[in-house]
Amino acid sequence: MKILKALWPTVLLVALLYLLGNSHGTVPAIGKLFNPFTGFWQNSETNPNKPENLTLSGLQEEVIIKYDENRIPHIFAKNDHDLYYAQGYTIASDRIWQMEFYTKVAAGRLTEIVGERALAYDQYNRRSGMNLAAENVVARLDEEPELKKTLEAYADGVNAYLATLTEKDYPLEYKILGYKPEPWSPKKTMLMMMNMRNQLNGGSTDFRMTQLAQKYGMDVVNELFPDYPVMADPIIPEGSPLLFEPLPVPATPDAITAFPEDKTVAMSLQNPRPEIGSNNWAIAGSKSATGLPILANDPHLGLSYPSIWYQMQLTSPNVNVYGSCLPGAPGITIGFNKDIAWGVTNVGPDVMDFYKINFKNNNRDEYWHDNQWKKTTKRTEKYVLKDGKTVIDTLVSTHHGPVIYFENSKDNFNKSVPAGYAMKWITHDSSPTDLNCFLGLNAAKNYDDYLKALSYYVAPAQNFVFASNQNDIAITPNGKLPLKWNDQGKFLLDGTRADHDWQGFIPSNQNPHVKNPERAYVSSANQSIVSPKDYPYYIDWISAPPYRGTQINKRLAAMTMGTADSLRSVQNDNYSLAAEWFLPPLLKILENSPSKYSEEIALLKNWNYRNDAHEKAPSIFETWINILLDKVWDDEFPSNQNLMHPSEDKTLDLIINNPESKWFDNINTKDKKETLEDIVLSSFTQTIDSLNKTYGLQSDEWQWYKVKQTGIRHLIPAFEAFSTFNIENGGGKRIVNASTDKWGPSWRMVVELDKEWPKAYGLYPGGQSGNPGSKYYDNLVEPWSKGELKELLFLKNEQESSERIMALQTLKPSK
Amino acid sequence: MIYLIILIVGAIVSVFGPWWIAAPLAFIVCRWKATSAKQAFGQSTAALLTLWLVYISYVFIKSDVNLVNKMMGVLSSSSEGFGTPVNVIVILAITSILAIIIGGLGGLAGYKLRKI
Numbered sequence: 001m002k003i004l005k006a007l008w009p010t011v012l013l014v015a016l017l018y019l020l021g022n023s024h025g026t027v028p029a030i031g032k033l034f035n036p037f038t039g040f041w042q043n044s045e046t047n048p049n050k051p052e053n054l055t056l057s058g059l060q061e062e063v064i065i066k067y068d069e070n071r072i073p074h075i076f077a078k079n080d081h082d083l084y085y086a087q088g089y090t091i092a093s094d095r096i097w098q099m100e101f102y103t104k105v106a107a108g109r110l111t112e113i114v115g116e117r118a119l120a121y122d123q124y125n126r127r128s129g130m131n132l133a134a135e136n137v138v139a140r141l142d143e144e145p146e147l148k149k150t151l152e153a154y155a156d157g158v159n160a161y162l163a164t165l166t167e168k169d170y171p172l173e174y175k176i177l178g179y180k181p182e183p184w185s186p187k188k189t190m191l192m193m194m195n196m197r198n199q200l201n202g203g204s205t206d207f208r209m210t211q212l213a214q215k216y217g218m219d220v221v222n223e224l225f226p227d228y229p230v231m232a233d234p235i236i237p238e239g240s241p242l243l244f245e246p247l248p249v250p251a252t253p254d255a256i257t258a259f260p261e262d263k264t265v266a267m268s269l270q271n272p273r274p275e276i277g278s279n280n281w282a283i284a285g286s287k288s289a290t291g292l293p294i295l296a297n298d299p300h301l302g303l304s305y306p307s308i309w310y311q312m313q314l315t316s317p318n319v320n321v322y323g324s325c326l327p328g329a330p331g332i333t334i335g336f337n338k339d340i341a342w343g344v345t346n347v348g349p350d351v352m353d354f355y356k357i358n359f360k361n362n363n364r365d366e367y368w369h370d371n372q373w374k375k376t377t378k379r380t381e382k383y384v385l386k387d388g389k390t391v392i393d394t395l396v397s398t399h400h401g402p403v404i405y406f407e408n409s410k411d412n413f414n415k416s417v418p419a420g421y422a423m424k425w426i427t428h429d430s431s432p433t434d435l436n437c438f439l440g441l442n443a444a445k446n447y448d449d450y451l452k453a454l455s456y457y458v459a460p461a462q463n464f465v466f467a468s469n470q471n472d473i474a475i476t477p478n479g480k481l482p483l484k485w486n487d488q489g490k491f492l493l494d495g496t497r498a499d500h501d502w503q504g505f506i507p508s509n510q511n512p513h514v515k516n517p518e519r520a521y522v523s524s525a526n527q528s529i530v531s532p533k534d535y536p537y538y539i540d541w542i543s544a545p546p547y548r549g550t551q552i553n554k555r556l557a558a559m560t561m562g563t564a565d566s567l568r569s570v571q572n573d574n575y576s577l578a579a580e581w582f583l584p585p586l587l588k589i590l591e592n593s594p595s596k597y598s599e600e601i602a603l604l605k606n607w608n609y610r611n612d613a614h615e616k617a618p619s620i621f622e623t624w625i626n627i628l629l630d631k632v633w634d635d636e637f638p639s640n641q642n643l644m645h646p647s648e649d650k651t652l653d654l655i656i657n658n659p660e661s662k663w664f665d666n667i668n669t670k671d672k673k674e675t676l677e678d679i680v681l682s683s684f685t686q687t688i689d690s691l692n693k694t695y696g697l698q699s700d701e702w703q704w705y706k707v708k709q710t711g712i713r714h715l716i717p718a719f720e721a722f723s724t725f726n727i728e729n730g731g732g733k734r735i736v737n738a739s740t741d742k743w744g745p746s747w748r749m750v751v752e753l754d755k756e757w758p759k760a761y762g763l764y765p766g767g768q769s770g771n772p773g774s775k776y777y778d779n780l781v782e783p784w785s786k787g788e789l790k791e792l793l794f795l796k797n798e799q800e801s802s803e804r805i806m807a808l809q810t811l812k813p814s815k
Numbered sequence: 816m817i818y819l820i821i822l823i824v825g826a827i828v829s830v831f832g833p834w835w836i837a838a839p840l841a842f843i844v845c846r847w848k849a850t851s852a853k854q855a856f857g858q859s860t861a862a863l864l865t866l867w868l869v870y871i872s873y874v875f876i877k878s879d880v881n882l883v884n885k886m887m888g889v890l891s892s893s894s895e896g897f898g899t900p901v902n903v904i905v906i907l908a909i910t911s912i913l914a915i916i917i918g919g920l921g922g923l924a925g926y927k928l929r930k931i
Contacts, residue, residue, distance in 0.1 A: 034910055
């Protein structure tokens with residue numbers, strides 16, 4: 001009894017320490033998190049400067065890092081090994097959690113962090129083969145010894161940073177979610193690249209198009225979903241000459257699709273994911289005030305914290321380059337050096353196809369292909385849940401690729417993947433040369449170097465825009481593109497037929513390309529790549545609506561004596577071509593009948609078609625156009641039945657040239673034939689009702705930025721407090737300044753090429769630090785929302801001084 | 816005396832030690848020095864509270880970012896928690912409870928075991 005009396009506080013203490021030291025479900029380890037010496041207070045940045053001197057093992061020589069006022073590192077190394085080592089070290093010190101998070105997503109390992117609710121997502125990612133592809137690329141790295149060394153140096157740098165950490169130094173996200181960083185490796189860099197391939201080339205409309213063909217037949221498909229848009233202003237100017245002798249295109253088989261048997265999958269299926277848009281262009285010297293080219297790029301991605309991009313300058317005896325890089329990958333992804341500048345936008349070619357597999361029996365050991373039974377390969381995947389439990393999954397692969405789902409289920413993560421089909425995806429390509437493209441561009445001196453660098457690139461295919469101080473401009477939709485018969489993979493394919501297989505690739509030097517065109521500018525905005533008249537190969541049928549591309553081309557065509565500021569103003573162009581095209585015919589119909597909404601109609605009539613932040617008209621127009629498009633198409637092509645709507649330019653074409661079209665009739669009303677006029681009037685009433693309901697009667701609450709609601713969200717959606725909402729900016733998804741609720745220009749850059757030394761401007765929505773407790777987490781959001789650019793500090797060499805350098809860091813090799 | 820020892824030694828070991836390091840410290844100091852349960856519990860709690868509150872105040876004042884609001888937002892699944900004043904009070908309350916457990920209970924446990 002006496003012992004018990006003496007012992008109870010100790011027992012209670014140990015029990016409480018145990019409870020408070022571990023996380024329980026979604027409740028973090030409170031003891032660790034709230035202890036001021038180990039928990040979140042340690043992440044509240046009291047000194048923004050990095051340590052002045054560090055001694056690191058693995059470095060060969062001393063590295064100097066200069067930090068400017070936005071805490072952008074300018075790295076000066078004496079050899080390439082140390083350069084990429086220091087890049088890895090530096091970026092890890094700001095972004096390690098984010099880098100690792102992407103790799104966990106691509107590897108299908110989120111369950112380890114958040115538990116079972118991520119299982120369906122993980123299973124999709126794992127089954128679609130990104131983890132396996134990353135392993136296959138790494139296995140072939142010996143073919144590229146220089147690249148291998150670069151990747152290893154980078155990984156060593158990241159790991160040198162991790163070695164300096166104790167638990168209290170971990171980024172906040174690790175502390176809240178209760179896990180620890182793992183060592184970095186070249187495989188993790190490849191997983192990071194796989195994540196980009198998935199983000200940018202991971203979509204497919206094959207299932208939707210097949211269902212559509214099944215329901216309405218090929219004539220309707222060809223009429224409403226043509227391979228080349230009605231209103232096209234392609235990346236390769238129409239009429240550009242073909243500069244190569246094309247390979248023979250494979251013959252189109254007698255049957256081009258394999259319909260799914262199960263037609264009952266149309267339950268609660270999600271819409272296609274939002275389009276990822278980006279802009280880039282370059283004007284020739286003849287259009288610029290300096291007489292030399294100016295290049296601009298703004299890739300649009302999901303706006304997220306920590307920022308997608310990380311700015312840095314990388315200098316060694318072999319390279320001096322500035323730009324933005326992807327955390328986890330060595331080198332600069334979008335940037336410039338003394339002689340050249342380059343940028344990228346997404347091509348979005350059809351590089352993901354699905355093959356219907358005929359298995360011999362339920363063991364799925366063999367499948368029928370090319371008149372014989374062929375063996376499948378099986379692989380066991382293990383998912384570890386947060387509580388330590390495991391889930392086992394068997395992955396079945398054919399020569400096409402993995403079979404993602406065997407049954408259609410509402411629990412499947414990706415509803416656009418049909419059950420019983422194998423996925424053929426460029427992401428599975430194990431060629432290890434991808435990063436040589438960017439490393440080559442980093443050191444490129446001229447157009448020939450640019451072409452050589454591009455030849456290494458696999459995926460995700462990008463429109464690489466280029467400008468040099470030798471007065472060359474060029475653009476190349478580039479990547480490893482399958483050589484297809486026309487429309488191959490527009491629909492689901494037949495996995496038993498050899499003629500449905502991919503039959504080789506378009507040679508890299510036969511990718512679409514234009515250099516120094518007569519019009520003195522090159523540009524891309526995810527629009528259609530090239531007219532079928534000017535190019536022999538099929539790349540894809542679908543592309544972004546023509547608004548951004550056409551508007552950019554209009555601005556650039558009219559430009560003379562252009563400067564960096566003129567290009568900045570194009571990046572921030574809020575002009576709505578959609579409004580210019582749609583509104584006149586729609587307003588004409590609206591004004592023909594009496595309306596109680598004269599005030600709202602007047603707002604539209606007096607609008608200058610600019611989606612500026614404080615305008616009210618864009619709120620009406622953007623709401624209206626969405627409702628109108630839905631009313632025209634959703635009766636025949638219900639999006640909740642996994643069907644898709646025809647393009648906006650096709651709809652406009654009908655409104656203007658075929659207003660009596662049968663497609664305007666609502667097939668759900670049996671006794672009535674609706675007309676375009678009915679749709680216009682009812683959709684407008686519905687628009688105003690909807691705005692009234694959500695934002696009250698017309699007032700300043702209708703201002704576009706309040707309706708559009710652009711926000712930058714933390715990668716963990718539940719961490720709202722680490723996010724920024726209600727950003728006061730203009731733009732829209734049909735606008736060159738493509739800021740929407742969750743998407744937008746993730747990095748804006750403008751480079752004026754120069755014989756002596758280039759001048760460049762840029763910024764991204766966020767900041768260099770990934771730490772929500774640092775002022776450099778979101779310091780660039782405000783200037784970004786105003787459309788400002790910061791002059792980028794590009795130092796000539798280690799000796800050049802600048803008053804913008806705030807801090808110095810020296811990394812020394814340990815003896 | 817107990818107060819001072821835990822305050823000074825606590826400040827040093829907290830920089831390097833794990834989150835629970837002050838508990839064994841209070842335990843040892845009270846097993847060695849404390850003369851009553853009340854004293855062990857009270858002075859250990861007070862020492863740890865002093866150390867933590869001074870440190871928190873320093874960090875809070877020196878930081879450019881109000882991480883208290885962000886943390887409370889994350890913990891309450893909202894964008895800003897309950898507004899700065901309430902957030903600060905909640906954080907201080909949790910911190911104090913933690914100081915009572917680690918410091919107070921640690922000291923009391925040490926004192927109670929001094930005869931064994």
